[in-house]
Amino acid sequence: MKALSQKFLNIPDSVIECPIFPKCGGCQTLDLPYINQLIQKQNFLQALFSSWNPLLHLTQPSPKLTSYRNKILFPVSPSNPIRIGLFQANTHRVIETKQCAVTEEKLMLLAQKALKILKKHRIPGYNEFNYKGILRYLLFRYSHSTDQSLLALITNGPIKSEAVFHHLWEKLHPLGLVSLFSNINTARHNIILSQHSTLIHGNPYYEDQLLNRTFYIGAQSFYQSNSSQAELIYKKIAFYAKNHPGPIWDLYCGIGTISQIISTEYPVIGVESTKEAVDLGNLAIQKNQLKNVQLINLDIDKFLKNPPYSPQLVVVNPPRQGLTPKLIEALKILKPEAILYLSCNPKSFKKNVLSL
Numbered sequence: 001m002k003a004l005s006q007k008f009l010n011i012p013d014s015v016i017e018c019p020i021f022p023k024c025g026g027c028q029t030l031d032l033p034y035i036n037q038l039i040q041k042q043n044f045l046q047a048l049f050s051s052w053n054p055l056l057h058l059t060q061p062s063p064k065l066t067s068y069r070n071k072i073l074f075p076v077s078p079s080n081p082i083r084i085g086l087f088q089a090n091t092h093r094v095i096e097t098k099q100c101a102v103t104e105e106k107l108m109l110l111a112q113k114a115l116k117i118l119k120k121h122r123i124p125g126y127n128e129f130n131y132k133g134i135l136r137y138l139l140f141r142y143s144h145s146t147d148q149s150l151l152a153l154i155t156n157g158p159i160k161s162e163a164v165f166h167h168l169w170e171k172l173h174p175l176g177l178v179s180l181f182s183n184i185n186t187a188r189h190n191i192i193l194s195q196h197s198t199l200i201h202g203n204p205y206y207e208d209q210l211l212n213r214t215f216y217i218g219a220q221s222f223y224q225s226n227s228s229q230a231e232l233i234y235k236k237i238a239f240y241a242k243n244h245p246g247p248i249w250d251l252y253c254g255i256g257t258i259s260q261i262i263s264t265e266y267p268v269i270g271v272e273s274t275k276e277a278v279d280l281g282n283l284a285i286q287k288n289q290l291k292n293v294q295l296i297n298l299d300i301d302k303f304l305k306n307p308p309y310s311p312q313l314v315v316v317n318p319p320r321q322g323l324t325p326k327l328i329e330a331l332k333i334l335k336p337e338a339i340l341y342l343s344c345n346p347k348s349f350k351k352n353v354l355s356l
Helices: 034-048 105-120 162-175 227-242 257-261 275-287 325-334 346-355
Strands: 071-075 085-087 094-096 135-142 149-155 177-184 198-202 206-210 213-217 248-251 268-272 293-297 313-316 338-341
Touching: 034 346, 071 085, 071 105, 105 135, 105 149, 105 162, 149 162, 162 177, 162 198, 177 206, 206 227, 213 257, 213 275, 227 257, 227 313, 227 338, 248 257, 257 268, 257 275, 257 293, 268 275, 275 293, 313 325, 338 346
Parallel strands: 149 177, 248 268, 248 313, 268 293, 313 338
Antiparallel strands: 071 135, 085 094, 135 149, 177 198, 206 213
């Protein structure tokens, strides 16, 4: 460990203090100095890939160690009065959370003000055991670069009093809230959001600035939760993309973040199955005045049946389960010059790479 620690320069060896750790289940290694967390990740990757000995770079430290998360989901307790917070580790018991070391401070401020309003209107929390109550979760999203935020109330049924939404908007809009949504989810399972969110006040998105691009993020958009680390990731992808000039496919593109950041004089096609994400991505393409980027709302397997051109480079950013079998077979046949694979699950990444 000592030899590895010497490779990480200027990394704090102190522990980040958080008032709700370790009760909260959101962070698992906050009791370790950050340098030890990096070493733990590096050792995990080296062990996972030891059988085929790839070139592994050092784990990239995050530029920010605290107050970096731009999104937080607060479950609501069925207590009277309600509480919001995070789940205790391995339970669905809500730990009241007024401070969180890794979440943007502005989000925590908005959450406490929203809670005060919801208590005043006596909106009951949802009880997952008897399926009674209304309020299930509060979803907050925030842009540090624009100071804009979004709030979605996830409920077990409609909130019948419009005064609740008016009150929330009246108090939170002056603090930067630009989008207020209602998402009704009556299903008796642990999937957080239903497929449709209804805009109550404001815009259907908030804006964020990343690497000289404007992006529009909705209630259900996928967006990297650590913006400062996302910039480093996307810079790296753009660097590698420049080494493979030619047409590009960006698969599982979401709102088209990567498509737009790596855009050059060559065409880029982003493919995404969620219509809302494609619509928001196309708005951003217009805003950023990008002529060579096109986003397509299609399931990837369907896209593969009739693609408009063969790519020189393929970028993939799949969900945790990794690439579909049909996509793996298609990539074997296409033989693009390079594949850039952004993964949130190293195990599925390894499995996919070995299949390719």
